[in-house]
Amino acid sequence: MRFENKVKKVYRGLGLKISLFAIGVLGFAASAFAHESVFAWTYTTDLLPKGRWEIEHWTTARLEKEHGTYNVVDFREEFEYGVTDNFGVSLYLNHHDVNAKESVPQEDPNNSGHRLPGSFETGGEDIHADHDPSLPFDSYHFESVSVELIYRILSPYKDPIGLALYLEPEFGDEETEIESKILLQKNWLEDQLVWALNLNYALEFEKEEEGEYERDAKFEWFTGLSYRFISNWSFGLEFWNHHEFADATEHEHSAYFLGPTLHYGAKNWWASLGFLHQLPIGQAISEDNKEFAEHDGYIFGDEHEKYYIRLKIGINF
Amino acid sequence: MKRFGKTLRWLTVPGIVIVMDAPSYAEVYLSVEQAQQVIFPGEGFSEIPLQLSSYQKAEIKKRSGIAVRDRGMRVWKTGKGDFLIVDTVLGKHEFITYAVGILSDGTVRQIEIMDYRETYGYQIRDEVWRKQFVGKNAQSELMLDKDIKNISGATLSCRHITDGVKRLLATYETVFRKK
Numbered sequence: 206m207r208f209e210n211k212v213k214k215v216y217r218g219l220g221l222k223i224s225l226f227a228i229g230v231l232g233f234a235a236s237a238f239a240h241e242s243v244f245a246w247t248y249t250t251d252l253l254p255k256g257r258w259e260i261e262h263w264t265t266a267r268l269e270k271e272h273g274t275y276n277v278v279d280f281r282e283e284f285e286y287g288v289t290d291n292f293g294v295s296l297y298l299n300h301h302d303v304n305a306k307e308s309v310p311q312e313d314p315n316n317s318g319h320r321l322p323g324s325f326e327t328g329g330e331d332i333h334a335d336h337d338p339s340l341p342f343d344s345y346h347f348e349s350v351s352v353e354l355i356y357r358i359l360s361p362y363k364d365p366i367g368l369a370l371y372l373e374p375e376f377g378d379e380e381t382e383i384e385s386k387i388l389l390q391k392n393w394l395e396d397q398l399v400w401a402l403n404l405n406y407a408l409e410f411e412k413e414e415e416g417e418y419e420r421d422a423k424f425e426w427f428t429g430l431s432y433r434f435i436s437n438w439s440f441g442l443e444f445w446n447h448h449e450f451a452d453a454t455e456h457e458h459s460a461y462f463l464g465p466t467l468h469y470g471a472k473n474w475w476a477s478l479g480f481l482h483q484l485p486i487g488q489a490i491s492e493d494n495k496e497f498a499e500h501d502g503y504i505f506g507d508e509h510e511k512y513y514i515r516l517k518i519g520i521n522f
Numbered sequence: 523m524k525r526f527g528k529t530l531r532w533l534t535v536p537g538i539v540i541v542m543d544a545p546s547y548a549e550v551y552l553s554v555e556q557a558q559q560v561i562f563p564g565e566g567f568s569e570i571p572l573q574l575s576s577y578q579k580a581e582i583k584k585r586s587g588i589a590v591r592d593r594g595m596r597v598w599k600t601g602k603g604d605f606l607i608v609d610t611v612l613g614k615h616e617f618i619t620y621a622v623g624i625l626s627d628g629t630v631r632q633i634e635i636m637d638y639r640e641t642y643g644y645q646i647r648d649e650v651w652r653k654q655f656v657g658k659n660a661q662s663e664l665m666l667d668k669d670i671k672n673i674s675g676a677t678l679s680c681r682h683i684t685d686g687v688k689r690l691l692a693t694y695e696t697v698f699r700k701k
Contacts, residue, residue, distance in 0.1 A: 254642055254674070254675030254676075255674070255675060257642070287675075290674040290675045360677055362666075362677040362678050362681050363666055363667060363672065363677060363681065395591070395611070395612045395682065395685075396612065396614075396678060396682075397612065433612075436615060436616045436617065437615045437616065470614065470615045470641075471615065472615070472639060472640065472641050473641070521641065
């Protein structure tokens, strides 16, 4: 009931926004070409053919921290172009809507490094550094611009395994990040069964108070298995394991996520809908995370929420 | 149920798009009769009902390395003893229907793409690409980037058609070739 109410609140009003987007893209979809990902989170090594364009719209809801309210909807507009059949570039525009109140534990002012029992403040990585944590945070914000470069070395349709390298620098007013990925893909059963694995490493420079930046790093891996059960439709499972490193060196935690993904691919467009639930088997490693991030086996802290829902719609032309 | 209404309203959008997209989807280039006349002009055809046995299915897999998905085959024989097989392979989203004309000596006379509903990869209909299969038989390698050139950007379709032709040549060798 609590979760449903959160979803309801987050998406109230978004129906119109998404409908307008869909109507807009349908105008030119009739003569379009499609390229797609069968997963919501995991990348495959599939790329656009040379000279093709694609527009993607991502909507990702991230819901619920340890306490209070924490509802974020990330929007991502992607413009992708196939430079060659094995090299693609994309421009991402990232913006989000954040609604939070008393979401993270408050530190005891008289006992540094420990919680103030029963006391929470507004926090999380989506909350601006200069925001007063005693107040709720409700903001729509243009977050960042990022560029994606993917080079495919091996194709899963010709080689024993697909392999691609990914680089994504991101520039924002609150955070700057550079992310690299190794993408692997293996297909079976005439390409109806698709497995993909992504190994990701990212360096983040997050804005702190007084204009300083905190350096963090994350290592994470995503994997997904998807089966095309009838023409056009695929169903799969995705798994995500995230490791956070404070100052890019101190291992803070490991968090785990699992959930289903449904995909539809048509001639002119495609959509993937995925859901991830954080598994209550997370491990807080640093003393700070043991005190502030771990709760009932879940890892929250700045980085994570309990539920993730993502809808990706791609239109090619 | 009412509480789900607003919450899940946004999910109806992909549904609307699917319905609107469906009617403009198929690209049919040749009917069976047209494919017959393109590959074997002026010939008469008699259909040969064929349901592969378990032994034949296993033998075809052994010869070609490609699994048989459907035991039911659509086969026609010409008055001269040549064969035409209409088959399907998987595309990215849907099935691709194609026809292969096989001469009585077990070599490919011609292949034709009968329908194609995919996003891209339409280049497999190009005559130059299809001509690579002419003269191939069950002993041919039929491998992309070896004896069959790949079309960059249409790799999935190229590979599935190549595998399909290889499987049909093994089918001919297993079922129809006079020993």
